[in-house]
């Protein structure tokens with residue numbers, strides 16, 4: 001018995017696992033790109049916003065810083081830092097920080113923070129002091145921060161000292177840095193990840209339902225096929241499966257049904273062959289038994305000296321007749337067995353049918369005439385040449401003529417007629433004998449088949465002649481048929497394809513068509 005597959009190997013688990021893998025992979029890829037894009041978007045938006053604020057701060061402190069009013073600067077910065085929740089630093093005209101306000105730690109420093117540094121490298125400070133804005137991400141102790149640096153421009157008023165009055169261009173007198181935590185972005189990203197997780201869970205649930213129905217649809221016919229195949233294995237051929245679909249499983253079922261038909265046909269054929277073999281053994285034994293018994297009986301009688309001298313010759317003749325019959329039977333059996341195993345080869349040659357017909361007719365004619373039968377030979381003029389095995393064709397004709405003579409009572413007629421019809425050569429053996437009944441007619445070409453009448457006569461025939469003749473005719477690509485009316489006679493007809501190489505000789509249509 002074949003076991004059903006265990007849990008991890010079922011189609012359902014395989015499909016489920018592959019679907020899950022696809023869902024997980026897709027979500028991972030989508031999640032990755034989405035996170036990247038959103039982060040980029042939020043970051044540039046925030047960057048733009050913070051840069052604007054930094055520019056404003058630089059503008060607001062410019063005057064106080066230019067005048068050196070540091071208290072005012074600190075006050076302004078403090079207000080802004082707390083309102084924007086941003087850490088603001090002010091750098092002097094050498095780029096050194098001198099004021100830091102951090103609302104998170106509520107720290108107000110007026111000195112350089114040694115540990116943290118400015119958060120800008122030297123070349124970045126130089127870049128800012130050339131009049132540029134600078135934006136960068138810095139990594140704080142807990143969160144990422146966005147740091148923006150902006151130069152502080154100062155325009156000297158005309159009221160100021162004569163020393164600087166000549167300068168009209170605004171001058172960079174320091175810089176401010178503004179740093180804010182990137183908290184919003186990370187929160188947003190966490191939310192998106194959560195969304196992706198929810199979407200994943202829903203997809204998995206949907207996939208599970210989907211896979212469940214798909215596998216149910218797939219496995220139902222497979223289960224049916226399995227059941228049917230098991231039935232078939234037990235020899236039950238009533239196991240065809242109904243299927244209308246045209247997909248791969250539908251095709252598989254159609255193939256399965258076809259295989260069932262073929263197996264059934266083959267098994268039936270095997271059974272028939274087996275039956276034939278059994279019948280053959282039984283028939284052969286039966287056919288051998290009678291002549292052997294008579295040979296043995298008469299030999300024993302003679303050896304025991306129980307036979308009168310005058311009867312001896314008669315008994316010897318019986319023994320001889322039975323031996324001849326036996327050897328004919330064995331010859332026929334050998335021919336049949338060769339025919340069936342495909343080991344009988346025809347020695348084909350071009351044959352003049354006139355000569356062949358005369359040869360066979362003459363071999364039997366005397367026997368017929370002795371039985372007071374009228375023996376006729378009717379040959380159509382200019383018969384074509386045929387290709388075949390002379391000896392085998394002679395054997396066939398002899399058997400038909402022998403049968404005719406055998407089954408026709410004295411005073412009757414036996415005719416051998418040869419003519420052409422529709423590119424076929426027809427050989428007819430006609431008699432006015434007892435004929436064959438309708439019940440016997442379909443079976444007379446079978447091995448060992450004899451009509452009751454023949455069996456009763458016990459003529460020493462074996463019932464193999466017509467079986468051999470039929471197979472030999474078929475090997476010549478011909479056909480043998482019989483028409484018979486009980487009490488009136490029978491006509492056996494052999495038709496053979498014409499083979500004529502002589503010019504003009506294939507005009508068989510013109511030949512006798514009587």
Ligand SMILES: Nc1ncnc2c1ncn2[C@@H]1O[C@H](COP(=O)(O)OP(=O)(O)OP(=O)(O)O)[C@@H](O)[C@H]1O
Nearest residue numbers: 403404407435444450451454461462463464465466
């Ligand atoms: N011309 C015929 N008229 C009536 N019955 C016939 C005729 N030819 C054949 N049969 C019947 O068909 C049977 C089979 O013929 P078949 O030639 O095969 O065997 P057989 O003549 O009995 O034996 P074998 O030919 O082997 O010696 C015969 O036994 C006979 O009953």
Ligand SMILES: [Mg+2]
Nearest residue numbers: 399403465466
């Ligand atoms: Mg015969």
